[in-house]
Amino acid sequence: MNIQRNGLKIATAFLLSLCMMPFVNAQQxxxxxxxxxxxxxxxxxxxKMLRPIADRMGDALGQPVVMQYKPGAGGGVGASQVANAKADGYTLAGSSPGALVIVPLANKEFKYETESFAPVAAFTKGAFLLLVPGDSPYNTLEDLITAAKTxxxxxxxxSSGTMGITHLLTEIFSKNANIELMHIPYQGSTPAVVDxxxxxxxxxMAAIAPALGYVKSGRLRALAVISDRRSALLPDVPTVAELGYGVNSPALYGIVAPKGTAKERVYAIYEAAKKAIEEHKDEINKNLTTLGAEIQLLDPEQYAAYLQEQKSMFSKAIDGLKVGQQ
Known part of the structure; x- marks a missing residue:
């Protein structure tokens, strides 16, 4: 009797395992x-903040990651496409605070929100510089603040444009420093640096990459860096936060999937990014250093928390400017 009962249990377990195999194989x-x-x-x-890592993720995934450019509206065009894509893990967006946070807050033409995405990974950190001409009378940030108050x-x-990240970050700094500056928007950071x-x-205010050569040559002077710590490329330049003006927000770049993408697939992609970084760290860092950037890996939960912090900060700035609600 026991033999029959045990045999029945074994047969049942075997049949259940057969039933589960398609599910397991589908996940794998x-x-x-x-x-x-x-x-x-x-x-x-x-x-270039994204490519050094994205290019190498395909090896870990066993399938290529094909990059498609969909520029426009500060990232809104491409981000909107991904927000409305099928949530199966096969369509991702390269992400930045501008595309995922600022655009949906400032431009209601786009019908997506920060929460329309499943954060996958942040893996690159950039920074911005507060710049003046090399022969400016303002040698320090305090000099500029004193003049602005006078x-x-x-x-x-x-800035790189109205409601762009450099516009909003400068306005946050101005408010924290209790000064009033006149905003001149440009079509990108490069023409602002030229002027x-x-x-x-x-x-x-500009990213480090387009300004670094001019700072090194003395044609521009960096008064401060906006990030959570000093840049290794300009170690003598203080952060705005350490000077007491509270803007310590690094710009993190990464990838997101449409909201509703299965957690297992989100983490499979995250692990591929992590593996790409671990296996090619020196090479990736070399490429990023030329941009004034560095590796900073966040997992899906950490990246989601960062995006919510950015949303809180920039929504207050936009509300203060009373613009952008179209």
Whole structure:
């Protein structure tokens, strides 16, 4: 009797294992085809923040990661496409605070929110510089603040565009420093830096990459860096936060999937990014250093928390400006 009962148990367990095999194999099989990574920016410095790692993720996944450029509206065009894509893990977006946080807050033309995505991984950290001409009378950030308080609203600053990240970060700094500056928007950071070199404006905020050579040559002076710590490329330049003005937000770049993507697939992609970094760390760091960037890996939960912090900070800045609600 016991022999029959034991035999029945074994047979039942065997049949159950057969039933489970398609499910297990389906989980293990991801991905079965190439993954499309939508880059919501034109080829350039932001794209280069993502490419060194994204290019190597395919080896870990066993399928290529194919990058497609969908620029426009500060990242809104490409991000919107991914927000509305099938949540199967085969369509991802290259992500930045601008595309995932600022655009949906400032431009209601786009019908997505920060929460429309499943954060996968952040893996690159960039920083911004507060810059003045090399022969400016402002040798320190305190010099500039003192002058701005003496002549409210007369000192000009250039940004990459209205409601762009450099515009909002400068406004946050201005509020924290209790000063008023005149905003001059440009179509990108490069023309703002060009006009700063020509002394058409008093200061500008820009990413490290387009400004570093000018700072090294003395044509521009970096008064402060906006990040959570000093840049290894400019170790003598203090952060805005350490000077007491509270803007310590690094710009993190990574990848997201549409909301609702299975957690197992999200983590499979995250693990691929992690493996790519571990296996090619020196090479990746070498590429990122030229951009004034570095590796900073966040898992899905950590990246989600970072994006919510960014949303809180930038929503307050946008509400303060009383613009962008279209």
């Amino acid at each position: 099989a991801f991905p079965k085809k190439p993954i499309e990574l939508i880059i919501p920016f034109a080829p350039g410095d932001t794209d 002549k409210p609203g007369t000192l000009t600053y250039g 700063l070199l020509g002394k058409e404006i008093n200061m500008a």
